[in-house]
Amino acid sequence: MDRDSAEPSVDQFPGTRARERVDHHHEVAAPATHVYDFVWDATADARGPYCRDVDGNVLLDFTSHVASAPLGYNNPSLLDRLDEFDLVDPLKFAGQDFYASTGDLPGPTELMHRLVDVAPDGLDTVFLSNSGAEAVENAIKICYDHRDGAKYGLTFEGAFHGRTLGALSLNRSKAVHRRDFPEVTGVTSLPYCDDRTCDPASCRCGYFPAGDTSQLRRKLGDGGNVDPDEVAYVILEPVQGEGGYRIPSEAFMDDVAAVCAEYDIPLVADEIQSGVGRTGEWWGADHYAIDPDVLAVGKGLRVGATVGRDEVFPDEEGRLSSTWGSGDLLSSLVGALTLDVIKERGLLDHAAERGDQLNRRLSEASVEGAIDVRNLGLLVAVEFETRERRDEMVEACLQEGLLTLACGHRTLRLLPPLDVREREITQAVDAFRRAASR
Numbered sequence: 001m002d003r004d005s006a007e008p009s010v011d012q013f014p015g016t017r018a019r020e021r022v023d024h025h026h027e028v029a030a031p032a033t034h035v036y037d038f039v040w041d042a043t044a045d046a047r048g049p050y051c052r053d054v055d056g057n058v059l060l061d062f063t064s065h066v067a068s069a070p071l072g073y074n075n076p077s078l079l080d081r082l083d084e085f086d087l088v089d090p091l092k093f094a095g096q097d098f099y100a101s102t103g104d105l106p107g108p109t110e111l112m113h114r115l116v117d118v119a120p121d122g123l124d125t126v127f128l129s130n131s132g133a134e135a136v137e138n139a140i141k142i143c144y145d146h147r148d149g150a151k152y153g154l155t156f157e158g159a160f161h162g163r164t165l166g167a168l169s170l171n172r173s174k175a176v177h178r179r180d181f182p183e184v185t186g187v188t189s190l191p192y193c194d195d196r197t198c199d200p201a202s203c204r205c206g207y208f209p210a211g212d213t214s215q216l217r218r219k220l221g222d223g224g225n226v227d228p229d230e231v232a233y234v235i236l237e238p239v240q241g242e243g244g245y246r247i248p249s250e251a252f253m254d255d256v257a258a259v260c261a262e263y264d265i266p267l268v269a270d271e272i273q274s275g276v277g278r279t280g281e282w283w284g285a286d287h288y289a290i291d292p293d294v295l296a297v298g299k300g301l302r303v304g305a306t307v308g309r310d311e312v313f314p315d316e317e318g319r320l321s322s323t324w325g326s327g328d329l330l331s332s333l334v335g336a337l338t339l340d341v342i343k344e345r346g347l348l349d350h351a352a353e354r355g356d357q358l359n360r361r362l363s364e365a366s367v368e369g370a371i372d373v374r375n376l377g378l379l380v381a382v383e384f385e386t387r388e389r390r391d392e393m394v395e396a397c398l399q400e401g402l403l404t405l406a407c408g409h410r411t412l413r414l415l416p417p418l419d420v421r422e423r424e425i426t427q428a429v430d431a432f433r434r435a436a437s438r
Contacts, residue, residue: 001058003047003048006048008050009057009058011055011056012057013055013057014036014039015055015056017039017055017101018054018055021054022099028124028125029125030306030320031313031314031320032127032317032320032321032325033317033321033325038059039054040100041053041101042088042103046073046074047072048072048074049061054101065090068090068324069090071089073089073090074089099326100329106337107329107332107333108326108329111128111333111335112126114336114339115297115339118339119283119295119307120285120286120291120292122291122309123293123294123295123307123309124310125307125309125312125313127305128305128324128326129305129306130324131162131298132272132299133161133162134304134322135297136235136268136272138296139296139308140184140233140235142294142312142320143294143312146266146312146313147266150229150231150232151185151232152186152187152230152232153169153186153188154187154189154190154219154226154235155188155189155235156172156192156236156240157190158192158240158244159171159192159235159270160173160240160243161237161270162272165183169183170184170187173240173244190216190219191215192205192236192240192243196247197249198249198251198252199249203251205252214255216255220259228263231263232266234260234265234266234268235268237274238269238279238287238288239274239279239379240408241272241274241413242408244383244410246408248288250288250289253289253290254289256290257288257290257291258289267290267294269283269284271297272296272299273299275295276297276338277300277347277351279352280348281348284376293308294308294309300338302331302335303327303335345419347419350419354420355380358380358414358425362380362382367433367436369385369393369436371383371384378416378418378420380413380415382411382413385410393432393436397412399435400432400434400438401431402428402431402432
């Protein structure tokens with residue numbers, strides 16, 4: 001398209017293809033701030049303010065995607081930096097209902113459909129965002145809206161849900177995350193099970209005190225200090241990440257599921273680290289009896305996504321919205337294709353098998369100072385006696401060419417790719433052993 005000679009030209013707006021695309025989009029998209037049925041054809045040429053929609057209409061865009069593309073479409077100064085990837089600009093576009101077509105390539109709409117396909121039963125609506133923290137923010141927002149007048153949120157000790165102010169209010173993993181920041185009122189915490197083998201009679205984490213009624217039931221039941229009707233949500237990580245890769249027991253999850261069902265309290269599963277196949281299932285929640293009403297997704301998906309039951313999302317337009325509420329083309333493309341590859345290559349089973357293998361090899365290594373090795377799929381953790389020993393091992397592993405991460409207070413975590421090979425596991429464990437001997 002020659003910017004010097006281009007002219008706007010509209011045959012029918014919206015055209016047939018745009019209408020079809022919009023209808024397909026709204027089958028799973030949460031209501032947001034609808035503007036108009038403009039479906040940008042990202043595969044067609046565009047320059048400056050000129051672009052084409054999927055029906056061939058040439059549009060003169062004076063919105064600049066709600067000021068998010070101040071240089072317009074395919075500005076040469078930007079494209080020179082993108083030529084290597086054969087990309088178009090803008091790659092981000094504003095609003096849940098600013099539609100775009102990428103031709104045969106999956107974009108934001110396809111990503112949302114794929115998420116619904118692999119989500120737990122009944123989760124049929126999606127709102128995209130930039131990050132996992134935003135996915136959490138939107139998850140608790142829609143729960144507050146759904147439970148009109150509810151003022152309490154329940155989180156768990158050791159939790160980490162992000163770094164935006166609302167998400168910070170839910171965090172209980174490290175003081176530095178929340179210190180001196182204002183918080184959402186009404187958020188209270190409960191013990192999180194840190195013994196994956198416990199039951200009410202053997203519990204040591206405090207959730208089932210002395211085999212008695214669980215702390216959650218005590219708080220909400222007769223004589224409790226919180227009215228269940230005033231609880232907007234319970235939020236948890238199926239496996240705590242920053243809290244130390246704590247894998248809960250089935251008894252703990254059974255109780256959370258039962259209590260939420262009994263009092264009809266929405267359950268939010270934060271799958272930002274445990275989702276997208278990492279545990280050997282699509283979601284960490286799939287290993288347990290919990291039946292989430294909302295998932296918060298991010299990280300491996302490449303975008304943030306709040307996935308929930310349609311009835312939990314607000315119907316009112318503008319109640320839920322964001323400049324980046326439909327993600328961006330490149331990230332959504334990568335997210336959608338990631339889900340495809342996991343499915344096509346059978347990487348859920350592979351992750352479960354390799355995670356158990358890595359756990360076994362690390363346990364057999366008998367590293368000095370290590371007191372526990374645990375995993376759920378390829379969420380793998382080694383816990384040490386002291387924080388200092390953990391930190392020494394992280395640094396020593398670096399020196400041996402093995403990149404690891406710290407979490408919790410004294411835990412080292414490993415997150416190899418979902419298609420990790422046995423040879424690579426052997427190399428990692430050998431490096432781990434050498435690190436321990438430094």
